Structures are given as structure tokens and as C-alpha cells.
Amino acid sequence: xxxxxxxxxxxxxxxxxxxxxxxxxxxxxxxxxxxxxxxxxxxxxxxxxxxxxxxxxxxxxxxxxxxxxxxxxxxxxxxxxxxxxxxxxxxxxxxxxxxxxxxxxxxxxxxxxxxxxxxxxxxxxxxxxxxxxxxxxxxxxxxxxxxxxxxxxxxxxxxxxxxxxxxxxxxxxxxxxxxxxxxxxxxxxxxxxxxxxxxxxxxxxxxxxxxxxxxxxxxxxxxxxxxxxxxxxxxxxxxxxxxxxxxxxxxxxxxxxxxx
Amino acid sequence: xxxxxxxxxxxxxxxxxxxxxxxxxxxxxxxxxxxxxxxxxxxxxxxxxxxxxxxxxxxxxxxxxxxxxxxxxxxxxxxxxxxxxxxxxxxxxxxxxxxxxxxxxxxxxxxxxxxxxxxxxxxxxxxxxxxxxxxxxxxxxxxxxxxxxxxxxxxxxxxxxxxxxxxxxxxxxxxxxxxxxxxxxxxxxxxxxxxxxxxxxxxxxxxxxxxxxxxxxxxxxxxxxxxxxxxxxxxxxxxxxxxxxxxxxxxxxxxxxxxxxxxxxxxxxxxxxxxxxxxxxxxxxxxxxxxxxxxxxxxxxxxxxxxxxxxxxxxxxxxxxxxxxxxxxxxxxxxxxxxxxxxxxxxxxxxxxxxxxxxxxxxxxxxxxxxxxxxxxxxxxxxxxxxxxxxxxxx
Numbered sequence: 001x002x003x004x005x006x007x008x009x010x011x012x013x014x015x016x017x018x019x020x021x022x023x024x025x026x027x028x029x030x031x032x033x034x035x036x037x038x039x040x041x042x043x044x045x046x047x048x049x050x051x052x053x054x055x056x057x058x059x060x061x062x063x064x065x066x067x068x069x070x071x072x073x074x075x076x077x078x079x080x081x082x083x084x085x086x087x088x089x090x091x092x093x094x095x096x097x098x099x100x101x102x103x104x105x106x107x108x109x110x111x112x113x114x115x116x117x118x119x120x121x122x123x124x125x126x127x128x129x130x131x132x133x134x135x136x137x138x139x140x141x142x143x144x145x146x147x148x149x150x151x152x153x154x155x156x157x158x159x160x161x162x163x164x165x166x167x168x169x170x171x172x173x174x175x176x177x178x179x180x181x182x183x184x185x186x187x188x189x190x191x192x193x194x195x196x197x198x199x200x201x202x203x204x205x206x207x208x209x210x211x212x213x214x215x216x217x218x219x220x221x222x223x224x225x226x227x228x229x230x231x232x233x234x235x236x237x238x239x240x241x242x243x244x245x246x247x248x249x250x251x252x253x254x255x256x257x258x259x260x
Numbered sequence: 261x262x263x264x265x266x267x268x269x270x271x272x273x274x275x276x277x278x279x280x281x282x283x284x285x286x287x288x289x290x291x292x293x294x295x296x297x298x299x300x301x302x303x304x305x306x307x308x309x310x311x312x313x314x315x316x317x318x319x320x321x322x323x324x325x326x327x328x329x330x331x332x333x334x335x336x337x338x339x340x341x342x343x344x345x346x347x348x349x350x351x352x353x354x355x356x357x358x359x360x361x362x363x364x365x366x367x368x369x370x371x372x373x374x375x376x377x378x379x380x381x382x383x384x385x386x387x388x389x390x391x392x393x394x395x396x397x398x399x400x401x402x403x404x405x406x407x408x409x410x411x412x413x414x415x416x417x418x419x420x421x422x423x424x425x426x427x428x429x430x431x432x433x434x435x436x437x438x439x440x441x442x443x444x445x446x447x448x449x450x451x452x453x454x455x456x457x458x459x460x461x462x463x464x465x466x467x468x469x470x471x472x473x474x475x476x477x478x479x480x481x482x483x484x485x486x487x488x489x490x491x492x493x494x495x496x497x498x499x500x501x502x503x504x505x506x507x508x509x510x511x512x513x514x515x516x517x518x519x520x521x522x523x524x525x526x527x528x529x530x531x532x533x534x535x536x537x538x539x540x541x542x543x544x545x546x547x548x549x550x551x552x553x554x555x556x557x558x559x560x561x562x563x564x565x566x567x568x569x570x571x572x573x574x575x576x577x578x579x580x581x582x583x584x585x586x587x588x589x590x591x592x593x594x595x596x597x598x599x600x601x602x603x604x605x606x607x608x609x610x611x612x613x614x615x616x617x618x619x620x621x622x623x624x625x626x627x628x629x630x631x632x633x634x635x636x637x638x639x640x641x642x643x644x645x646x647x648x649x650x651x652x653x654x655x
Binding site for chain 2: 011016063065087090091093094095098099120121122123124125126127128129130132133134137138139140141142155159160161162163164165166167168169170173216217220221222223224225226227228229230236237238239243244246247248250251253254257258259260
């Protein structure tokens, strides 16, 4: 089974802030990590390989430094790593990102493609399903369990708001996964050694045979107009009176805001 | 497009270096320099106190804008029940359509004639209805295929749906197929006065930053919108509209829903998707204190969360933990009870829409993040709150 896991190197978003006075990002000392959801996709890929045999290829698009994330993935147990890196990819939105990734996956060949549910920097959850569409293969989102895996068919559980759906997909297919699926393993010593030695295959827009109009900002239907700090809670209100009065005021406010 | 620094103006103050989320600006010979790491996010443009950073547009950047007309709301049903967010979007869609001088149409897959009528009464001028039972369970491929077909045929200007598990899964396929711009999880939608473009405002980086996204050249402009941020329009019993029936003769699917399983208790611990969260910290005093939180959560239909302190004490399992080493949540309402509000907790919940803090200590940092603060013993206030809500609802 040829398994491709798409990962993204992201700033640890819990620590990214904006300075409301200057509207600048405060990113002092913000570490970069493998997107947490992608760790679960990677673990799923390794488990599928252990079950069904085959090879796990980990794929990312990013600046040359993204190589660090790929080596971490190899340390966890991925067999090989591919980095799409090219100045021409800069400014890609999800459309252009997914298009480039789909071109690379087509070149690599894949039976199963795994992605995290979403990345914690953009939170869009779009790249996975878009890759599937570009490759003309089915996808199922929010996988919380692989129930049955055979060479031509998978049965999975898809997490929904009110429970889950049991679903079936033909192979090849793409799946995005949620944290409930598994617990990512720690890298082994052997894995760490392999990660040090591993050659990372690099691909450029030219290698993917992509047209200029499909790349980066030009290939992106959406653009960022501006960024700003979320409205601060300047309207904070300390409620006064007896406990009873405080709660009456609170309930009135919450009903007014349609919170309850 | 690319970003350029005018070296003769740059003072080397490093403000831009600090502002760049991608580490793409370095100081070289006392002047800022954009490196190949630049993702063209433009965060630096407004930062430079000297105005030395600008974007340079190339001829090929300007494409002819495709035309489109009408605002579409893709309604959602799960086992026949129309999602609340669909009705909210009809309200938002009407507002946008009025600004643009156009009509609002709804799209409904797997629903009934009655449901379509309801969408009209909630504000749709027209409803594209596919009543086929095959479309009743949510399945990405047929949903994406049929919606793409309808959009190509009718060419709407704007297409919106809820940022629910359903909308967030199949809308990207449609956007990919149509080469349309798609913005996820919007919390506000506006029309640009000059260009008529849809301005789509959404949180990023876990809600720590807001971004305005637009789609200058192509139509339709697609977006998913968070539930409970838009207001429903007025329900009008007498409203009439056109219902257009659509079929699915030529649509195939390589995935299939075998079974749908309801699992409410799982949902209750699925904090990230919760609309209301009741959270407790050390101030709840123990497992008994947490029982009070479960009772309040029960009347509110809320999920229960905890600070790390309470989890470390063993009062509640780790999967309920919110904060830097737990989950990040942004519900509509977060009620923090007996939580002092260490920054590690705040980063996990401060993007909640409304935050109520209940704490004995009036100096507790949790109050700095709160929308409403109540100084008092959570052990006394929480049961009182539960009782009041029960009374108000006549339970």
C-alpha cells in the first residue's frame, strides 16, 4: 500500500499574538512544530503500513526549513520525505497549495492519502478535500477510526457534531483525521538515526510541471486584505449587587446576546 | 506581486522584522531585506513607520473579474432537520443581497418540499431543491458534484454555507473544481463599497489574529460561516418564492454512508465544537464542586472543561483540560468558575465569544479576559445560577 501523509510546519499558534496598539504580530520565541493534527495522520499512516505493508511517504510544501518537520516525521517512522519548495509557491492560498500537492502526489503515486483535519495556523480544513478533488478521488473528513482496511476498500468512522457516520470508500482515497483517532508515537532511537541520514527529495514548480498562472499568489483565488487584533474585551463588566442581583443581570445579558 | 523595501528610506528600525510571521525579513547592512521565506501576507506593509515597504503589482496580477449574480445559501439538513446556521445565513444573505441589489437563493439537498417552503419563509427568494433520498445522508462527492453543476449553470456571485463538519468538508471540493476562492469559518461578511467584493473576516492562529480575506478576480466568492454569529432574518408566514426541482441522474459516488450513529455523550466532551462550556478550576474545591458544574452544564446543554490545576488534582480527566497543554476552544459562551486565569489557561479559551468569570479573588487575572465578572464563591454562585436558569425555563 502506497501511503502519502501531508504535513505542515506551523508556528505554535497558541503563542502567536498581535499587539493591539501597533497591529503587529508578536512572535518572539514562537516555536515551529508539525501541525498537531498531522501528527495523528502520520501515526495513522504508520499503523496502516504496519497492518497492510507498503511505504509511508511524508510530503510538505514550505520553505527550505520545513525539512526539519520532514526529518521529525522520518524519526517517527515515515519511510521517505518529499519537500515542495520554490519561491514561486509563495502566497499560495489553499487552492494553489492543494493543487501543487496534488501534482506531487500524482507523481509519487498513492493508494491512501492522509491529512490532519486542519492546520492550527489557518484552521481552514480545506487543503485535504481540495487535493482529493484535484486528483479526482473520493475523500472522507474527520476520521476517528479505521474499521476495516483492504486493498480496494476502507470502512471508517467519520466524526460528526452529533455522533459519527460509518462510511465506506473505494481505494484510492484521501482521509483527514481527528485527534481521537490515535496517540502519535514518540520517535525511536533508530528512527532518529534514520532521520539524520535520510535524503529529502526536493521538488520545484518546474518539477511538478505547473503553469505560472496556477502558482503562488497568481494561482490563488483568495487574498489577504489585512490582519488585525481581535476586539479586546474592553467592554468587560464587573457585575454589582447581591449574588441574586448579579445573576439576574447576567442572565438578562446572556439572553440578550443569544448566548443561552 | 512582490514586496519591496525602499533602501533609501529604510532606517533599519526592525519593526518589520518583528511583524513578520514567517521570519522572512532580515536586516542587512542596516537595511531591511525581504528573503525567499516571504509568503506575501503583507503583515509588514502597514508596520513600517517610514512607509518604506510596499507591494509591487505586476501586469499579470490584474485579471478580468468574472461576472455573477445572486447570493446563494447552501442549507444543511441532518436526518431531515434544517441546521440553525442555514437560517442565520438566510438573514445574512438577505442583508448582502440588498446591498448588491440582487436576490437570495437557497440550495437544499435531501430535504422536502415543506423544508424548501420553510427556507422561503426564512428569507429565500428561490430554492433549488434536490429531494432525492440518496442525498439525505451527507456524502461529499454527490454534494460537491451537484452544487458545482448548479453554480456553473446559474453563476451566483456569492455562495455561503455553515462552517459545520458538513460545509467544511464538501465546500472545498466545489471550490477546487470551480477554481473559486473559498474562505473558511467567517465571523463577519461585508461588501466593499468601491469594488463590490465580499470582504470575509475570519479568525486565524487559533483566534489570536483576525484576517480580512477577499477574492478580487473570480466568481463565485465562497465562504463557510460559523454558526451563531449571524442573526436570523424575520420568519414571514406569507412569503412566497419559487422552488426549482433538481435531479441527480448522472451523479456517482465512490463513498457511501453505511450507518449514522448518534452519540450525545461523546459530543459533550467534544469541547472544540461545544457552543457553551462550563469550566472549573482549583476554586471548585474537589469532585463535589465539579458536580455543581455538571448540573449547570446539564441545564445549559453545555460541555464541562477544566483548568490544568483541577486536572492535576485528579478531579476530572485530562480530555477536559483547556489551555496550552490541553485543548483550545472558542465557544459562544465560556463560564469560568473558580479559575484564577493563568496565561496558560487564557490562551486556550480567550477567543470565546462571551466569557463569564466567577472567582472569589477580585484581582484574579481571569477577570481581565472576561466579558462579565462576578466576584464571589463559585461553590455558592454556580448552584444559584443553575436554579435561576431552571426557574426561568420552568423546569
